[in-house]
Amino acid sequence: MIDEARRKSGGLRPWHVVLAILGVLIVVVVLWMVAKGSSIKRQLAEIRAQGHPTSLAELSEMNQLPPGVENAAPLYEDAFTVYVRPADPDNTPYAGSGQLPSRGQPLPEAMVSAIEDYLAGNQETLDLLREAAAIEHCHYDWNMAGGLPLPGLEHLRPGAFLLVSAARLSAHHGDAEAALAYLDDGLHLARSVRREPALISYLVHIACTTVCLRSLEQTLSVTPLSDEQLVRVDRMLSEAGAACDFTQALVSERCYNIEYIQNPSQMSGAGGRMSSIPVLGRVGLADMLDYMAAGIEASELPPDQRVARFRRIEGELEDMGFLHVLVKTLAPALSRVVEMDLRLQADIDMARTAVAIERFRLTKGALPRDLATLAPDYLDQVPIDPFDGQPIRYRRTKPGYRLYSVFEDGQDHDGKGKDEVNRNAPHDWPFIVAR
Numbered sequence: 001m002i003d004e005a006r007r008k009s010g011g012l013r014p015w016h017v018v019l020a021i022l023g024v025l026i027v028v029v030v031l032w033m034v035a036k037g038s039s040i041k042r043q044l045a046e047i048r049a050q051g052h053p054t055s056l057a058e059l060s061e062m063n064q065l066p067p068g069v070e071n072a073a074p075l076y077e078d079a080f081t082v083y084v085r086p087a088d089p090d091n092t093p094y095a096g097s098g099q100l101p102s103r104g105q106p107l108p109e110a111m112v113s114a115i116e117d118y119l120a121g122n123q124e125t126l127d128l129l130r131e132a133a134a135i136e137h138c139h140y141d142w143n144m145a146g147g148l149p150l151p152g153l154e155h156l157r158p159g160a161f162l163l164v165s166a167a168r169l170s171a172h173h174g175d176a177e178a179a180l181a182y183l184d185d186g187l188h189l190a191r192s193v194r195r196e197p198a199l200i201s202y203l204v205h206i207a208c209t210t211v212c213l214r215s216l217e218q219t220l221s222v223t224p225l226s227d228e229q230l231v232r233v234d235r236m237l238s239e240a241g242a243a244c245d246f247t248q249a250l251v252s253e254r255c256y257n258i259e260y261i262q263n264p265s266q267m268s269g270a271g272g273r274m275s276s277i278p279v280l281g282r283v284g285l286a287d288m289l290d291y292m293a294a295g296i297e298a299s300e301l302p303p304d305q306r307v308a309r310f311r312r313i314e315g316e317l318e319d320m321g322f323l324h325v326l327v328k329t330l331a332p333a334l335s336r337v338v339e340m341d342l343r344l345q346a347d348i349d350m351a352r353t354a355v356a357i358e359r360f361r362l363t364k365g366a367l368p369r370d371l372a373t374l375a376p377d378y379l380d381q382v383p384i385d386p387f388d389g390q391p392i393r394y395r396r397t398k399p400g401y402r403l404y405s406v407f408e409d410g411q412d413h414d415g416k417g418k419d420e421v422n423r424n425a426p427h428d429w430p431f432i433v434a435r
Helices: 002-010 014-049 056-063 073-082 109-120 123-133 153-172 176-193 199-222 227-242 246-262 269-275 278-298 303-318 322-330 334-364
Strands: 393-396 401-405 429-433
Touching: 014 278, 056 246, 073 123, 073 153, 073 176, 109 123, 109 153, 123 153, 123 176, 153 176, 153 199, 176 199, 176 227, 199 227, 199 246, 199 334, 199 429, 227 334, 246 278, 246 322, 246 334, 278 303, 278 322, 278 334, 303 322, 303 334, 334 401, 334 429
Parallel strands: none
Antiparallel strands: 393 401, 401 429
């Protein structure tokens, strides 16, 4: 009886054990959260010490133009407002579904007529784009500090399509000067978003620059250029290359991810719901900081080492457990973006090499035997293919020539482009001049 009374009054019961375990777990979680929070604060402080922003407000302040500096953005926005879609998309290339003839071939009459109508309906847009391109600086007034989505990016591609259509028609008529002016306008439009945040801005920059380079192929294939014009094209391409900064794009993207994880109300969908759970949000932010730091570091490796490193980073991410679900949901696929960045780098290098070949042809009356012949008079050195670390390839063809990068699989497919192989078959990335 005495033992029974003692047990009832003071002995441990099962729910006491449960409460004790829960208490210990709560203490452990709180201590872990405090430690993780301190670690995140240290990481953010280190980022700021490197001169990089850690929030959209800081990024916005960093990207502001100095007072009194003329800004091209309002003119671009006016141009987008008055843009008119092509009336005959079936015969309009770029902006419609019209298929350009093979490089070096003249445009069919139906396409010439469709492009002329398209340009006539967009003369005001073309004038505004030309006026904007003459202004050195551009910064769109997007409320980055408020975490709003980026409007207007969808207008840049149609603007680029309009300009390269004008360039192609000018080349068709033998007006090289006009063709180059429109291409220059297109390259200015492409880099008008280089001050804007998030990786999507950089992807639009890449896409618009790439379409200008494809148009340059067409121009070089149908219209001989003077040496003075070729020197000007090389300067345009050099400026286009200097405006491509993948590392800075990652720095900006990191700000977006920090902002959204810390302020889940700005995110919709599963990412916002998971970020609002304290443990998942804290783990997700720490993971995202590590992931983006690894990406920024990898972006500064020698070009031919970058793709493999980014793929390893993504593989490490995939191997993480459930507690890391937020970063696995929100992290951008950086290996694909770095492939696109390297492709653009190769494209610009090949375009500049084509300019050197054309200058050689003007002087010598024939194509060079190999690219080494161009150095040092027309080319400082033969560019390196960023995908395999070897010199870019060069083949003389009938007519003209092709320069090519081995592209993302690192294998030489004899310079065949995507449009020259079966669907989904491996291919190279060529720059072709058929003249």
